Amino acid sequence: MKKGQTTHIVHPFDTLYDGIVKQAQRYGDKTRYIYTENKVEKIFTYADMLDHVNYIASALHSLSLDGKFVAISGETHPDYVASYLAVISCGGVSVPLDKDISADQFVGFNQICETECVIYTPALDKKIAEVYAQLTNVKKFVRIGVNPALPDDDRFVTFDDLLALGKEAYEAGDRTAENYQVDMEKLCAVIFTSGTTGTSKGVMLNQRNLVSATLDSCSIMGCTDKDMYVSVLPIHHTYEFTCAQLALPNTGASTAINDSIKNTLRNFAKYKPTALVLVPLYVETMHKRIWAEIEKKGKTATIKRLMPIVSKLPRAVRRRIFKDIIGAFGGRLDYIVCGGAPLRPELMADFDCFGIKICEGYGITECAPLVSANPMHWRKYHSAGMRVPHMNVRIDKADDAEKTGEIVVSGPAVMMGYYKNSEATQEAFTDDGWFRTGDIGYIDDDDFIFITGRKKNIILLSNGKNVFPEELEEHLGVSDLIKEVVAIGRKKEGSDDVVITALVYPDYDKFVGKTDDEIYTAIRDVVDSVNKTLPTFKHIGAVEIRKEEFEKNTSRKIMRYKIK
Amino acid sequence: MFETIKNILIEEFAIDADMITESARLDTDLGISSLDLAELAFRCESEFGVEIKDEDIATLLTVGDIANYIDDNRQ
Numbered sequence A: 001m002k003k004g005q006t007t008h009i010v011h012p013f014d015t016l017y018d019g020i021v022k023q024a025q026r027y028g029d030k031t032r033y034i035y036t037e038n039k040v041e042k043i044f045t046y047a048d049m050l051d052h053v054n055y056i057a058s059a060l061h062s063l064s065l066d067g068k069f070v071a072i073s074g075e076t077h078p079d080y081v082a083s084y085l086a087v088i089s090c091g092g093v094s095v096p097l098d099k100d101i102s103a104d105q106f107v108g109f110n111q112i113c114e115t116e117c118v119i120y121t122p123a124l125d126k127k128i129a130e131v132y133a134q135l136t137n138v139k140k141f142v143r144i145g146v147n148p149a150l151p152d153d154d155r156f157v158t159f160d161d162l163l164a165l166g167k168e169a170y171e172a173g174d175r176t177a178e179n180y181q182v183d184m185e186k187l188c189a190v191i192f193t194s195g196t197t198g199t200s201k202g203v204m205l206n207q208r209n210l211v212s213a214t215l216d217s218c219s220i221m222g223c224t225d226k227d228m229y230v231s232v233l234p235i236h237h238t239y240e241f242t243c244a245q246l247a248l249p250n251t252g253a254s255t256a257i258n259d260s261i262k263n264t265l266r267n268f269a270k271y272k273p274t275a276l277v278l279v280p281l282y283v284e285t286m287h288k289r290i291w292a293e294i295e296k297k298g299k300t301a302t303i304k305r306l307m308p309i310v311s312k313l314p315r316a317v318r319r320r321i322f323k324d325i326i327g328a329f330g331g332r333l334d335y336i337v338c339g340g341a342p343l344r345p346e347l348m349a350d351f352d353c354f355g356i357k358i359c360e361g362y363g364i365t366e367c368a369p370l371v372s373a374n375p376m377h378w379r380k381y382h383s384a385g386m387r388v389p390h391m392n393v394r395i396d397k398a399d400d401a402e403k404t405g406e407i408v409v410s411g412p413a414v415m416m417g418y419y420k421n422s423e424a425t426q427e428a429f430t431d432d433g434w435f436r437t438g439d440i441g442y443i444d445d446d447d448f449i450f451i452t453g454r455k456k457n458i459i460l461l462s463n464g465k466n467v468f469p470e471e472l473e474e475h476l477g478v479s480d481l482i483k484e485v486v487a488i489g490r491k492k493e494g495s496d497d498v499v500i501t502a503l504v505y506p507d508y509d510k511f512v513g514k515t516d517d518e519i520y521t522a523i524r525d526v527v528d529s530v531n532k533t534l535p536t537f538k539h540i541g542a543v544e545i546r547k548e549e550f551e552k553n554t555s556r557k558i559m560r561y562k563i564k
Numbered sequence B: 001m002f003e004t005i006k007n008i009l010i011e012e013f014a015i016d017a018d019m020i021t022e023s024a025r026l027d028t029d030l031g032i033s034s035l036d037l038a039e040l041a042f043r044c045e046s047e048f049g050v051e052i053k054d055e056d057i058a059t060l061l062t063v064g065d066i067a068n069y070i071d072d073n074r075q
Helices: A016-027 A046-062 A078-089 A103-113 A122-134 A159-171 A207-221 A238-250 A261-271 A280-296 A300-310 A315-321 A323-327 A345-354 A422-428 A469-477 A516-531 B002-013 B034-048 B063-073
Strands: A031-037 A040-045 A069-073 A093-097 A117-120 A140-143 A156-158 A187-192 A202-206 A228-231 A254-257 A275-278 A335-338 A357-363 A370-373 A383-387 A392-396 A405-410 A435-443 A449-454 A482-491 A498-506 A542-545
Touching (some): A016 A046, A016 A238, A040 A046, A069 A078, A078 A117, A103 A202, A187 A207, A207 A357, A228 A238, A228 A261, A238 A254, A275 A280, A280 A300, A280 A323, A280 B002, A300 A345, A345 A357, A498 A516, A516 A542, B002 B034, B002 B063
């Protein structure tokens, strides 16, 4: 019999609220989150989550905001997660927005969704102060966290005040969340993919999508209530939200929230995680730190000599041999779930040898996001793994002779469509209703999926983020020094790291008599000034100056596929 | 100050000393990822007693930018 996808025991639940109730019954006063606020470490239990969701839902009902679109933005915080779930639990639509998007994008996405409430954390204070006057449709701005300095506008309340209002209503008998009749097929979240408001698409998810993706995450990860996890990825991503914030609590695991990107490695050492959900950038960084430490101790040659021999020993023995390495991450790290972008196989082999398993998976926001994962007991390097239990994967080939084709997906986690964009929705599905991922690949005889390329222009970075080249080109195109520009992702030599590269055809009329170096410097300055307006992950790292215009088709569009 | 930052880059990230100049770009010239940069910011904070805010890390593009930031924010 052929081996299949791992299926660990999963605690079932019907709706997201049902999940929260059952988790509170199972785990009660157990820690769901450890987080730091104003340098004070705090605990948030499973019972707290149920109370918060009930109170927020009742508060939204009191304010006639139940059933409405609510934007949520900021750093990971228990109140963020509670708000997200509460909005959905009273029939509303959560719109999680990247905290790093520009003020214009923030306004644009809120306007597209006609949000009536914005819930935000301190990371958004500056942006909200800049844009709140433009958001005339918003009836309440709710600020999570301590020390709020709210703008002078009646629409602003603190999260604590909202919670107190909800608690009062709940204690007076309001049962908004409990009594809400869930329609699993109804829209409950809109998630904007990267890009400008013009190019971005709002992925529409319902509870059926989120529940099935959560149950699939639980079944492949096999987490338990003994597990400890450190949350480091941005929470507005479905990968972090579903696989970490929804799935792990269903197993009773505890989560320490990384309080700053600067403290990541120290928080691993402090909170001693048993499992991590990461993107390749983090695994690469951990790998680099391991070898830098080995180098500092002058043991590089010895370890490299030992590894081929040690890798044949049982895992428990390997973990004892490399206990100092595992110790740098707290000493208990058992496995890492890695997704968002492909991971170099060398890294997986090294971590395997040290006794830390890496399970690579594949997902897409439009599938809430999980499509496939490598089973823990049978992993293939380079592979995106096997489909998860609720999903079906097919390869649509142009003709049967081809080995590869577009990866198309069906199943209960596939989105409803793109918000207010029926044209894009239509393009996203095949005639028989399967979702087109835009990725090219094949499935081997053991049912493992391999991705070999992409149909879309998106630049996929090692931090799992997608960058839409059109957005960068739009920013750069504003400069009168640039005549044509194309942004691409170029792999660094000898590594899988992708550097966003701007290929620029300057307006040479502006550079008469200038040397190549002078032209490069001027264009580089333009790029740097654009970088300063963008979140770090979108920074254009390299610039290449072209002597000739880009090749264009008859409608004068640049033929991107010809660019190398 | 530049020398101290340079030493951190050599010690922590094993970067060749000759490549580290004030105008060297952290990402493309020195191969520093956003997470490395956060770690570098942490080391600089400990060394110089100046807090580098998470949201400001993205604005540091060159070694010189770090030195200037620390200079500007020193009390």
